[in-house]
Amino acid sequence: MSVPAPLLEVHELRVHFALRATSPWQRSGTVRAVDGVSFTVAHGETLGLVGESGCGKTTVSRAVMRLLAPTAGRILLEGEDVGRLRGRALARLRPRFQMVFQDPASSLNPRMTVAELLAEPMQIAGRDAAQIAARIVHLLRVVGLDPEHARRYPHEFSGGQKQRIGIARALALEPRLLVCDEPVSALDVSVQAQIINLLKDIQAETGIGCLFVAHDLRVVRQISHRVAVMYLGEIVEQAPKAALYGAPRHPYTRALLSAVPQTREEGGGERILLGGELPNPLDPPSGCRFRTRCPIVRPECAANKPPLREIAPGHLVACHFAT
Amino acid sequence: MVVSRLRPILEDKGAMAGLGVILLFCLMALLAPWIAPHDPTTQNVRDAFQGPGARYWFGTDEFGRDVFSRVIHGARPALMIGVFSVVLSVVLGMPLGMLAGFVGGRFDTAVSAVVDVMMSFPSLLLALMVVTLLGSAPSMVVLAIGISHVPVFVRLARSSTLVVRELDFVAASRSFGARTGHILRRHVMPNVIGPTIVMATLGIAGAIREEAGLSFLGLGIQPPAPSWGNLIRDGVNAILHAPTLALLPGLVLTASVLAFNIVGDSVRDMLDPHDIAAAAAKRDRAR
Amino acid sequence: MSGLAPASASSPPPLLSVRNLSIAVEGAGGQTVVDRVSFDLGEGGVLGIVGESGCGKSVTAMSVLRLNNPALRLRGGEILLAGEDLLRASEARIRAVRGGEVGMIFQEPMTSLNPVLAVGDQIVEAILAHRPIGARAAREAAIELLGLVGIPLPARRVASYPHQLSGGMRQRVMIAMALSCRPRLLIADEPTTALDVTIQAQIIDLLRRLQRELGMAVMIITHDLGLIADFAADVVVMYAGKVVERGATRDLFRQPLHPYTERLLASIPPLDRDVDRLTTIPGTVPSARTMPSGCRFSTRCPLAEARCRETEPPLRTMPGGRAVACHLVAEGRAA
Numbered sequence: 001m002s003v004p005a006p007l008l009e010v011h012e013l014r015v016h017f018a019l020r021a022t023s024p025w026q027r028s029g030t031v032r033a034v035d036g037v038s039f040t041v042a043h044g045e046t047l048g049l050v051g052e053s054g055c056g057k058t059t060v061s062r063a064v065m066r067l068l069a070p071t072a073g074r075i076l077l078e079g080e081d082v083g084r085l086r087g088r089a090l091a092r093l094r095p096r097f098q099m100v101f102q103d104p105a106s107s108l109n110p111r112m113t114v115a116e117l118l119a120e121p122m123q124i125a126g127r128d129a130a131q132i133a134a135r136i137v138h139l140l141r142v143v144g145l146d147p148e149h150a151r152r153y154p155h156e157f158s159g160g161q162k163q164r165i166g167i168a169r170a171l172a173l174e175p176r177l178l179v180c181d182e183p184v185s186a187l188d189v190s191v192q193a194q195i196i197n198l199l200k201d202i203q204a205e206t207g208i209g210c211l212f213v214a215h216d217l218r219v220v221r222q223i224s225h226r227v228a229v230m231y232l233g234e235i236v237e238q239a240p241k242a243a244l245y246g247a248p249r250h251p252y253t254r255a256l257l258s259a260v261p262q263t264r265e266e267g268g269g270e271r272i273l274l275g276g277e278l279p280n281p282l283d284p285p286s287g288c289r290f291r292t293r294c295p296i297v298r299p300e301c302a303a304n305k306p307p308l309r310e311i312a313p314g315h316l317v318a319c320h321f322a323t
Numbered sequence: 324m325v326v327s328r329l330r331p332i333l334e335d336k337g338a339m340a341g342l343g344v345i346l347l348f349c350l351m352a353l354l355a356p357w358i359a360p361h362d363p364t365t366q367n368v369r370d371a372f373q374g375p376g377a378r379y380w381f382g383t384d385e386f387g388r389d390v391f392s393r394v395i396h397g398a399r400p401a402l403m404i405g406v407f408s409v410v411l412s413v414v415l416g417m418p419l420g421m422l423a424g425f426v427g428g429r430f431d432t433a434v435s436a437v438v439d440v441m442m443s444f445p446s447l448l449l450a451l452m453v454v455t456l457l458g459s460a461p462s463m464v465v466l467a468i469g470i471s472h473v474p475v476f477v478r479l480a481r482s483s484t485l486v487v488r489e490l491d492f493v494a495a496s497r498s499f500g501a502r503t504g505h506i507l508r509r510h511v512m513p514n515v516i517g518p519t520i521v522m523a524t525l526g527i528a529g530a531i532r533e534e535a536g537l538s539f540l541g542l543g544i545q546p547p548a549p550s551w552g553n554l555i556r557d558g559v560n561a562i563l564h565a566p567t568l569a570l571l572p573g574l575v576l577t578a579s580v581l582a583f584n585i586v587g588d589s590v591r592d593m594l595d596p597h598d599i600a601a602a603a604a605k606r607d608r609a610r
Numbered sequence: 611m612s613g614l615a616p617a618s619a620s621s622p623p624p625l626l627s628v629r630n631l632s633i634a635v636e637g638a639g640g641q642t643v644v645d646r647v648s649f650d651l652g653e654g655g656v657l658g659i660v661g662e663s664g665c666g667k668s669v670t671a672m673s674v675l676r677l678n679n680p681a682l683r684l685r686g687g688e689i690l691l692a693g694e695d696l697l698r699a700s701e702a703r704i705r706a707v708r709g710g711e712v713g714m715i716f717q718e719p720m721t722s723l724n725p726v727l728a729v730g731d732q733i734v735e736a737i738l739a740h741r742p743i744g745a746r747a748a749r750e751a752a753i754e755l756l757g758l759v760g761i762p763l764p765a766r767r768v769a770s771y772p773h774q775l776s777g778g779m780r781q782r783v784m785i786a787m788a789l790s791c792r793p794r795l796l797i798a799d800e801p802t803t804a805l806d807v808t809i810q811a812q813i814i815d816l817l818r819r820l821q822r823e824l825g826m827a828v829m830i831i832t833h834d835l836g837l838i839a840d841f842a843a844d845v846v847v848m849y850a851g852k853v854v855e856r857g858a859t860r861d862l863f864r865q866p867l868h869p870y871t872e873r874l875l876a877s878i879p880p881l882d883r884d885v886d887r888l889t890t891i892p893g894t895v896p897s898a899r900t901m902p903s904g905c906r907f908s909t910r911c912p913l914a915e916a917r918c919r920e921t922e923p924p925l926r927t928m929p930g931g932r933a934v935a936c937h938l939v940a941e942g943r944a945a
Contacts, residue, residue, distance in 0.1 A: 065498050095499075107492050107495050108492060111513050111514075120501075120509070124501050125500065188833065189835070190877045193889060193891075218878065241884070261834065263875070273812065277776050
């Protein structure tokens with residue numbers, strides 16, 4: 001019996017940006033924002049993609065959504081290569097993968113009512129008016145809003161409610177994959193918890209698959225089944241969340257986890273304070289890209305790039321010394 | 324909702340005065356044959372060069388024509404050309420600017436290059452060239468002035484589009500599979516139209532001035548039909564012994580340009596949310 | 611412990627004492643954004659002010675240096691710095707305090723730094739504004755400060771422009787500027803919110819080291835409870851413009867008394883275990899129009915009774931120095 005194809009399979013994805021110098025003292029070159037990233041998301045599963053700003057996680061999400069064109073690699077959605085499709089062929093597949101954006105204030109057109117916002121994807125997909133009206137009521141109920149709210153404008157809602165509208169809109173076309181780009185980072189902690197619970201409920205009910213991009217390791221733990229950690233355009237570690245949070249193998253993952261401020265009850269282990277900052281992406285370090293900040297760096301790290309290898313079932317690490 | 328958005332303009336005395344003046348000129352243009360005391364083209368040489376008085380409010384010109392009646396009739400080409408030429412510039416300029424800003428790339432480079440070249444020309448000179456080539460029928464004057472103002476609207480629409488293009492609701496629309504046309508209509512245009520209306524109001528003032536300029540140079544409305552521009556030109560020829568002949572039509576022209584400018588500024592305050600505080604402060608000061 | 615309860619007659623006065631501070635939006639019927647807020651911060655102590663957006667924590671912090679938006683008006687109270695009321699001090703005096711006895715750092719260092727001046731020049735300017743020394747000595751002092759805040763090669767970095775530095779480095783420069791006159795109090799308003807977690811850890815580590823080495827008091831304003839637990843000895847929890855609870859951080863995190871504090875702590879997603887459903891606080895913070903007349907948290911409180919909606923609970927000091935504003939806690943019926 002063959003293994004069924006995963007919902008999303010990203011294979012050796014690369015997204016490079018040509019940076020043209022706009023003044024004589026600027027450097028031109030190629031930013032390898034995403035440089036050979038591979039992962040899968042199964043039906044009903046959430047993969048958390050974490051990393052600090054500039055690591056390429058948002059670029060991955062935008063490439064998967066085909067809001068920008070990948071430089072190389074494959075993006076297979078239920079076996080179809082959405083990375084290569086364009087125009088009508090791509091538009092036909094769009095309903096299957098939808099996105100929740102970081103800032104609901106910017107992702108909801110302030111001049112449109114909630115009903116118009118929710119109707120837009122369905123109109124583009126060619127649904128008829130009666131169907132759309134019924135679905136709007138349903139969607140508002142699903143995300144915990146009152147159908148009466150349909151006539152209001154986004155500015156009449158709080159941040160958490162706006163994000164509920166954003167989620168309702170992403171669900172309008174009944175997608176199988178939801179790409180969430182920092183969906184709760186603009187929200188207060190108590191509201192954050194509401195949205196995370198909502199996303200989990202929706203997944204339990206619909207079996208939707210989710211690529212969840214975030215920088216907050218606490219949030220990612222509570223929503224993901226598996227987690228991938230990115231650094232400077234590459235995945236350095238990927239594992240089921242219990243393994244990743246319980247026994248992180250990559251020195252960067254360890255440092256990242258130890259840097260999260262701990263509440264007293266969590267106590268926290270020893271603190272690993274990373275020196276320095278993210279290297280210039282125009283000129284990444286040779287060998288292992290993390291070596292300039294790595295607490296356990298050795299000479300061979302500069303010479304050889306550590307491959308992402310499986311050290312336990314489902315646990316992948318890109319470090320020469322991980323066991 | 325509509326009333327609350329209009330409130331700043333309703334409470335702005337300057338803008339209301341400007342609107343009043345514009346309304347007055349519109350009525351003048353519409354009702355010219357009925358309200359003008361004399362026929363604007365009938366010559367009466369015996370009454371040439373009468374000063375302003377009870378019979379001829381603005382006096383008469385070298386052919387004894389009533390200048391007041393000629394000013395009233397002159398409002399017709401001024402407003403017509405002012406409005407139609409700006410409509411033409413908006414209809415051509417806004418879509419082009421939106422498209423250039425949204426699509427980017429070589430199309431944008433080409434459009435921007437043409438716009439830059441046109442902007443480096445004085446627009447009156449540009450209009451002059453068009454009129455010289457195509458003749459000076461009123462429709463050609465509209466075309467000339469309209470085309471010379473297109474670059475302003477291209478630039479405006481393009482720069483607003485560049486801002487809107489980066490917002491996530493455009494990305495969201497694209498992720499639903501929307502085509503460029505849909506995104507431009509649904510998301511970009513509503514954000515471009517506000518600044519365009521402001522610019523258009525100001526543009527009418529500019530176009531009225533330019534029509535007067537062209538007529539002054541003899542390339543606009545052809546005599547004996549009256550226009551503010553050729554009235555001023557005729558007046559200038561006799562400025563030494565009958566200064567009011569140029570002065571009074573000049574004042575009327577100034578009043579109309581000023582009115583459109585004031586209203587344009589006020590509309591900008593009303594539409595630009597960043598300036599709402601400034602508009603409120605202005606209102607408070609006015610009280 | 612730096613002593614949060616208002617000082618008694620016998621103990622020395624605290625470095626900073628905020629008493630019954632009330633601030634409202636200008637105009638009759640303007641919304642009260644800070645309502646009778648009181649707390650003390652002792653010499654060399656670290657106090658955290660925590661709360662969600664719109665709770666009034668930043669307005670409170672900005673009031674110390676009178677840097678609030680002019681549309682906000684003082685309605686009452688006093689802010690005593692070593693016994694001197696800053697709210698009633700002269701303009702000249704408050705200018706001397708700003709960047710002198712009290713330094714301040716903000717969330718976004720890019721907008722707080724002048725983009726067309728080298729960072730060294732900006733620090734020199736800050737030094738010359740307060741200290742009677744020559745330009746050369748000020749430059750030496752600037753380099754020394756950059757070294758103190760952990761900027762590598764300070765002698766070279768002094769000539770860098772803000773845009774040439776990363777976010778973390780810019781925040782270090784801001785800290786160096788704030789320290790230029792050896793302040794007794796540093797106010798840090800969301801100092802790490804714009805930074806990545808590993809950089810945040812560096813900055814907090816730096817602040818902790820400076821606070822210890824220089825004996826400087828720090829008031830940190832943040833929405834991040836983890837940061838408070840990690841850094842502040844004492845904490846003030848604010849909700850809708852009021853202090854709902856204050857006390858020693860360790861006790862407060864171990865046993866929160868106010869239902870808001872308790873729920874807020876419970877809604878932090880845990881890092882060390884999985885939970886099926888996160889605890890949430892239903893609803894949203896009331897707006898000026900929907901503000902209840904009684905306890906402001908009563909609209910979202912799971913324990914609220916009729917009385918909570920009618921009368922406002924005063925902030926009562928409990929044994930052990932903890933203060934809580936809740937009817938039920940006062941009667942020992944909650945938490």
